[in-house]
Amino acid sequence: MRTPTKEERQWLFRYLEDHLLGATSGVRLFKEAADTWEGTPHGETLAHLHEEISGERSELLASLEAQGHTPNAAKMLLAQAGAAVARINPLNIRGGENGPGAQLELEALQSLVRGKEALWETLLALLDDGWSFPKYDRERLSHLAERARGQQQEIAAIMCSTAAERFRA
Structure with a gap:
């Protein structure tokens, strides 16, 4: 097993903090989407996705802390500001499941999840290079x-099954 240098670990921490920042806003965006779609056939799916995303964010923070790293306070303040903006839901101000705002909201959720997938793939690649991560092993990262x-597919299914309805006058 290879031991990363101090500089390499700092690069990794910056990368993980950026994902933590995105996850903080993402958790809020998924909550807003779950609220928007509550009572529809897709509300439960989005509520479930919100729970999973929230748990994964907590797991990422716990891994950083287990590595002895405290996230940058300025970045976390920025994450909280992003979460506050997400409460307004600028992509879907009307808060409905129809129209271009709802489409953009679903596309943003799918993009956030793709970014998260890239994080796990990157950590898997680093494992192959001999890195280790508290709380994450190959099986967990692969999962x-x-x-x-799968989350991306669930969001895509909502987009596809509701697209025609969303753009009707």
């Missing part, structure tokens, strides 16, 4: 990457 792919 998270596969789950992200």
Whole structure:
């Protein structure tokens, strides 16, 4: 097993913090989407996705802390500001499941999950190079990457099954 240098670990921490920042806003965007779609056939799916995304964010934070790293306070403040903006839901201000705002909201959710999938794939590649991550082993990271792919498919299914309805006058 290879031991990363201090500089390499700092690069990794910056990368993980950026994903933590995105996850913080993403958790809020998924909550807003779940609220928007509550009572529809897709509300439960989005509520379930919100729970999974929230748990994965907590797991990422726990891994950083287990590595002895405290996330940058300025970045976390920025994450909280992003989460506050997400409460307004600028992509879907009207908060409905129809129209271009709803489409953009679903596309943004899918993009966030794709970014998360890339994180897990990157950590898997680093494992292959001899890195280790508290709380993450190959099996867990592979599971998270596969789950992200499934989450993207769930969002895509909502987009496809509701697209025609969404753009009707």
